[in-house]
Amino acid sequence: MKKLIFFLFLSISSIAQITRIEPPFWYSDMNHADVQIMFYGKNIAQNEVSATNLIIKNVQKTENPNYLFVTIDTKNVAPGTFVFTFKNGKKSFTQNYTLKARKKDSALRKGFDSSDMIYLIMSDRFANGNPNNDSSPNLIEKADRTNKDGRHGGDIEGMIQHLDYLQELGATAIWPTPLCEDNDEKGSYHTYGQSDVYKIDERFGTNEDYVRLSNELHKRNMKLIKDYVTNHWGYKHWMMDDLPTYDWIHQFPGYKQTTYRMTTQFDPNASALDAKICMDGWFVKSMPDLNQSNPLVLNYLIQNALWWIEYADLDGFRVDTYPYADKNAIATWTKAIMDEYPNFNIVGEAWLYSTAQIAYWQKDSKVAAIQSYNSHLPSVMDFMLQSILNEGVLHEDKSEWQKGIVRVYNSLASDFLYPDINNLLIFAENHDTQRLNQFYPEFEKYKLTMMLLATMRGIPQLYYGSEIGMAGDKNKGDGDIRRDFPGGWPGDSQNAFTQAGRTPEQQKYFEITSQLFQWRKAKKVIHTGKTTHYVPENNVYVYFRHNENESVMVLINNSNEKQTVSPERFAENLAKYAQGKDILTQKSFDIRKPIEIEPKSGFILELK
Incomplete structure (x- = not known):
């Protein structure tokens, strides 16, 4: 009975030796197929590692014996659960690791672009x-x-x-x-x-x-x-x-704050010291x-x-x-x-x-x-x-x-x-x-x-x-x-x-x-049209967004006075058009005639 308890203790102790695995799982069919798994736990580096149905390409130990970085090859490996064996002398234990299936066409996902409007949320507020x-x-x-x-x-x-x-x-x-x-x-x-x-x-x-x-x-x-x-x-x-x-974070040794001089990252005249302190210095003391x-x-x-x-x-x-x-x-x-x-x-x-x-x-x-x-x-x-x-x-x-x-x-x-x-x-x-x-x-x-x-x-x-x-x-x-x-x-x-x-x-x-x-x-x-803009006059900025199919004329009056905009100046962008409809008021304008704009206001005209 005592012998059984002793072996149970060894088994539980060994399993508890791993307290973190990062990434906690991975995905099959990734371009990033060589996955470096970080195993963390008390003296984990004392173990030899093997895996069932997985190729281990590299095992890297550091000066800290509580870390073990194990690189596996997931290329052409189907989703499933795989077993790592950790062995130290006569003691050994196993750890499961999962490869999951990716979502259909995951690699082709389309990110945000100029068709989007992004809403920034302060998450806590x-x-x-x-x-x-x-x-x-x-x-x-x-x-x-x-x-x-x-x-x-x-x-x-x-x-x-x-x-x-x-x-x-x-x-x-x-x-x-x-x-x-x-x-x-x-x-x-x-x-x-x-x-x-x-x-x-x-x-x-x-x-x-x-x-x-x-x-x-x-x-x-x-x-x-x-x-x-x-x-x-x-x-x-x-x-x-x-x-x-030791060099997981920048140490000088210890703390040194960045100068925030980002120009040193491209300034051809910058000293190496200034570039290093900007790049390697801590953003603030609480952020290594x-x-x-x-x-x-x-x-x-x-x-x-x-x-x-x-x-x-x-x-x-x-x-x-x-x-x-x-x-x-x-x-x-x-x-x-x-x-x-x-x-x-x-x-x-x-x-x-x-x-x-x-x-x-x-x-x-x-x-x-x-x-x-x-x-x-x-x-x-x-x-x-x-x-x-x-x-x-x-x-x-x-x-x-x-x-x-x-x-x-x-x-x-x-x-x-x-x-x-x-x-x-x-x-x-x-x-x-x-x-x-x-x-x-x-x-x-x-x-x-x-x-x-x-x-x-x-x-x-x-x-x-x-x-x-x-x-x-x-x-x-x-x-x-x-x-x-x-x-x-x-x-x-x-x-x-x-x-x-x-x-x-x-x-x-x-x-x-x-x-x-x-x-x-x-x-x-x-989203993707060309911009043609005109040098502002009387604090009025006029620009066009246009492509082969349509054109939008934007007029911004930044002055404190009513301004009149004459169409002749914009002939290269107005030649094909006779009317413009303001998207905000739905008011139509004959753009062959001068347009009056109230102080601190503007129009966005869809041209017809």
Whole structure:
């Protein structure tokens, strides 16, 4: 009996030796067929490993005996459950591992593109669909809605419950801020300091809830974009207490903060030291900087990204702080994803205020090619346009050489630097910037901004709540630009998710936003048409979006005076047309005659 108990103890002890397996399972028929499985557990590296019906191509140990990286070949291996045997002397144990079947045509999935309007959701602040998960006994920070910088309880269920609202608004894709676990003691609601990148934070829901969100979106022909962080994790990430290798993160030794000087990544005159500190320094002290130049780290990140695409049936990534990662490694990461999914889309955050510097990071950039660099990144964020809007261009009532709406014109005049102008993310604000309705509190200027975003080249992105006039002052802290959406919480005094619950002012904002983006959905001429624009006169900007079949004329009067636009100047774009119908008022114009435009207003004319 004692002997039996002893052997049972050995068996249980050995099984308990593996406490984590990442990725937890994989998929058959992947281009990324050599899968590196990370087994973690006390002294796991002391074991020899074999597998039944699988080819083990490599077993890699590190200086930490608690990790074992086992690479298997899954090429031409059918879905099923396979058995790994771990043996240390006379002791051995087994561990199952599953290869699952991919969804039909998974590799051909189509990512978000210029036909979409992306709705950016601050996940903790949009809607609380399940108050029971507001706090978790397994996670440190508890819900406290009275704290503007605390967790408020927004979750995945809240998103699912309001997808009809987003459809009515005209959104075709959503980008929630990160949803994976963030176990920081405070400020964890933003979730950019993740503690487990294979697990949805319990306060947002479960992995299964995330899959359900994806499924519900796809039922509506909408898309799901995952906010992915390659540059850093949170200091509460489970590995931080037991790193696989000393150089899994950047150490100097210990902590050194980045200078945030992204220019050092392409400046031909930059010192090697400055480039290193920018790229390898930590974003903030609570976010350890990942060393993507370590092959184990890079492969871990590639596999994690591919796993989420397959598992949650994703339509795209938005990549946080893209240029802060190792420059060559992030290009490898991006290419691996795009090789697996050629029609997928990834947009990178390159927060720079120069068109050339932003364009450097887009795939096949001629600017980057000077340095023999290619990021392979399909889409970049047009921070140049955003900065012009954010700096108050619509407050500049008088036309000067470098003031007024000509600044928007000048921005688009540099479009020749972008390899793919239709694959730019255009926006006026996001979760890190001043709120649109804070720097333009006047409805007329909000309307002009939406008219620009709805008709310019690129992929428009709207930040949650702006469509009902929500404001917020970044000077009062991030919590103020990330307020709760009214009606998202049980017991809210107002529910702005419904027309009946919106104030007349909120309804005015909602209607103009919905009208513009519902119209845009079917307009290929806006999605992929050519742009022809004219140098602004009297602070009036006129541009055309056109293709072989149709043409749209956009007129923006940024002055405080009524302006008259004469058609003769635009003859090259108007020669075939006699009439234009404004999509907002349905008013028809004889475009062979002068058009009067009221102050701070505009027209979007479909030409006939």
